Amino acid sequence: MTAGAADHWDICLSTLRETDRDRYLACLLSPADTRGPLAALYAFHAEIARIRDVIHQPLAGEIRLQWWRDLLSGTAEGESNANPIAAGLLATIDAYRLPRDVLANMTEARIFDLYDDPMPDRNALEGYAGETAAALIQLAGLVLDAPAAMQQAETAGHAGVAQAIAGILLLLPLHRKRGQVYLPLDILSATGLDRDTFLAEPEGPQHRAAIEAFAGLGLDHLSKAKRAGGIPAALLPAFLPVAIAEPVLQAAARAPEKALRGTLQAPQWRRQLRMLRTLALKRL
Template identity: 70%
Template sequence: MTDTVSDNGALCLATLRDTDRDRYLACLMSPEDKRGALAALYAFNAEIARVRDVVREPLPGEIRLQWWRDLLEGTAEGDTGGNPIAAGLLKAVERYRLPRQTLIAMTEARIFDLYDDPIPDRNALEGYAGETASALIQLASLVLSHDDAAQSAQAAGHAGVAQAIAGILLLLPIHTHRRQLFVPLDILSATGLDRDTFLAGEDKARIGAAIEALAGLGLEHLEKARRAGPVSATVFPAFLPATLANPVLFRARKLGAGALDASLQQPQWRRQLRMVRAAFLRRL
């Protein structure tokens, strides 16, 4: 049993190295005995986050997400032995008493990714981020320390929203290319835009204002996460990926409409160095 769990963790970690390098590095900076469970959790997140990228139509994507829901509800058909991510996730849920409903809500939130419906307002965006990025930080915190996780729940909530917004800004070129938009409609309306005019990409001044407003919202949540109080050293590794949001948000706010064409992502070595520094200082 122990060897199987260890093997699943190693396979999840190897998979994560290819699907989410930043969280892979965060795993390596976590206690060794927690890495397998964290890798399974993060690999699961990577799987459901990339469904839109591996299907051509929404229905096959919904079927993939439904399989994960069935797995978590205990109604999935077949043996999970051939799927190390699924097996590792279930072991992590059992061992660390992770709330299944939170994981199910993560899969349901990702249904939104499969369609091109707009996000109506900031509250809806914050809700989406809360069920995805914020929930993932909190779940990872539970793996690291069940006792300390509750104390950092507020920080996890705000840090996750900041991280999700940074991710949206990073993916702006891809999203606009496929006519998908995560900038809330109330932000577009406030800058004199609607969905179609933003996606047309011609009104650079107003598009820049919308991007700056979205980046500002992310920075606002990052500041709220910092003000939520110190995060315990035992659970801080769960926050390491979120420490990469700050430079993305600042660069997007500076570039404005230029974020549609320029990369907001720092080189891998700089992201790694930033996480190491954050781990040492325990600062978002």
């Protein structure tokens, strides 16, 4: 590891504290020598996940995502060292031989965030989650223990879908305000809704039924992740952000109105305790 890489990783960790507090905490609970590389991965993910928050037109967001794809392919204009997250990401890729195509696919998946088209169906949702949350778990696993990570693709896949669904539930009020619908249309249709009626107010029993079904889908994937086999202790840090998804999914299934009101999130100290408990128990 070069001094330059260490500096970039330190900046990534500091940045992550502001852009993704839960993954920042997960980094702190990871082995010391992996915190910087993990922070670079997570900071990159946070950067592309929040593009919708900082742009006014989808085209501007697509340009930002294209810059990251150019960076990964080695054709980006400008010096990557001027961007600590970019430099930290490239250092992590080189140090751990991470697959660049997986990261490029992550940027492609995030194009969906820039527009207001509804999620077509469950397969589309699972594909989106697979290329974002699940891919991030797998990449983190490659940093922590590459041979072990290669045996955990199924677990990471289901865990990533569960985590993505929990994240969507947490952001539901913001998404509805923007006119975004991440709940698959087949779930909405089964409860008598479509995009427009789901976005309409006031909310009624059909809204709650759709959210309950969506949370149930997340719980089903989480259950499959748990049944897929034990997670090696070395890989547990990669799954720590998933550990705090379960209370969100359970709360949304029990009381869907909490998702509509934006009151699903547990206090930070509870989330941190759950991560610590996951490490202590050595399981999700």
